[in-house]
Amino acid sequence: MRKFCSLVFLAPACALAQLGGAGQYPQFRSMSGLPGSGFGVSSKGQVSVWGAMSLSSPIGYSLSDWEVVLAIGNLSANRTPAFPKGNEKALRGNGTGTILLGVPLGNYGSATVSHMILSNKGDFATNLVWSPPRQRGPVRLALGVQDISGQGGTQGEGANGQDPGESRSYFVAATWNPSARTHVSLGLGDTRFRGGFVSASQTIGDRTKAVLEHDGYNWNVGLAFDVPFAVGHRDSGVTMTLGLFRGEFAYWSAAVRF
Numbered sequence: 600m601r602k603f604c605s606l607v608f609l610a611p612a613c614a615l616a617q618l619g620g621a622g623q624y625p626q627f628r629s630m631s632g633l634p635g636s637g638f639g640v641s642s643k644g645q646v647s648v649w650g651a652m653s654l655s656s657p658i659g660y661s662l663s664d665w666e667v668v669l670a671i672g673n674l675s676a677n678r679t680p681a682f683p684k685g686n687e688k689a690l691r692g693n694g695t696g697t698i699l700l701g702v703p704l705g706n707y708g709s710a711t712v713s714h715m716i717l718s719n720k721g722d723f724a725t726n727l728v729w730s731p732p733r734q735r736g737p738v739r740l741a742l743g744v745q746d747i748s749g750q751g752g753t754q755g756e757g758a759n760g761q762d763p764g765e766s767r768s769y770f771v772a773a774t775w776n777p778s779a780r781t782h783v784s785l786g787l788g789d790t791r792f793r794g795g796f797v798s799a800s801q802t803i804g805d806r807t808k809a810v811l812e813h814d815g816y817n818w819n820v821g822l823a824f825d826v827p828f829a830v831g832h833r834d835s836g837v838t839m840t841l842g843l844f845r846g847e848f849a850y851w852s853a854a855v856r857f
Contacts, residue, residue: 624791626751629674630695631655632715632726634662637670637852638838642739644701644709646856648825649802651774651782655814656796658784659739659774661730662701663709670697672852680849708732724751737776744769768792817845
């Protein structure tokens with residue numbers, strides 16, 4: 600556990616040159632640091648393989664009930680999954696570490712606060728998602744902001760120092776749950792999410808989940824496998840995901856819930 604936490608907070612990241620450039624937000628094009636990114640979330644805010652899942656785009660749910668998720672992931676520079684390295688001469692991808700906390704707000708709904716480590720140079724982003732109260736039925740809404748400070752950069756590591764742009768991105772997302780195994784999410788926003796986004800996830804069997812999304816830039820696909828375990832009296836587990844972004848870049852993530 601200690602080693603995993605160290606990876607979360609020290610995970611180095613190099614934004615992929617192929618996804619870089621002004622207004623491309625490569626630091627946010629793999630793990631989003633938002634609910635559902637690499638793990639399922641139910642309409643009640645619980646982490647579950649039966650919930651809605653995406654790869655890099657928002658969903659219409661927030662965590663709740665003091666759910667905690669620690670996650671790391673890496674988007675490779677090619678189709679071979681790899682571990683991130685901070686040495687730019689040995690560029691192997693874009694690594695991200697994230698911690699998320701679900702906060703029940705009673706009559707005011709629920710919220711998720713998350714913190715992302717974007718690079719080994721100390722780049723970070725803090726995100727906030729709010730799910731309004733008294734929502735019923737198969738469609739739910741959430742509103743949020745990715746990178747509250749707006750300092751995560753729009754071009755990627757090595758270019759952000761000269762980047763005049765701001766990466767704060769507001770969004771609204773809706774998730775439709777037509778059946779116990781199926782979730783469809785879509786939404787729009789500004790900045791990173793100005794092109795809109797859509798995702799669909801399908802639970803296969805009891806532990807596997809398939810994901811398809813368009814993140815506003817490209818089509819991405821993923822397959823996740825959930826392994827439950829117990830920590831004291833609390834149900835926990837890890838969701839491991841393998842994916843392919845834009846048909847070119849391999850992606851993996853591991854998300855542990857508590």
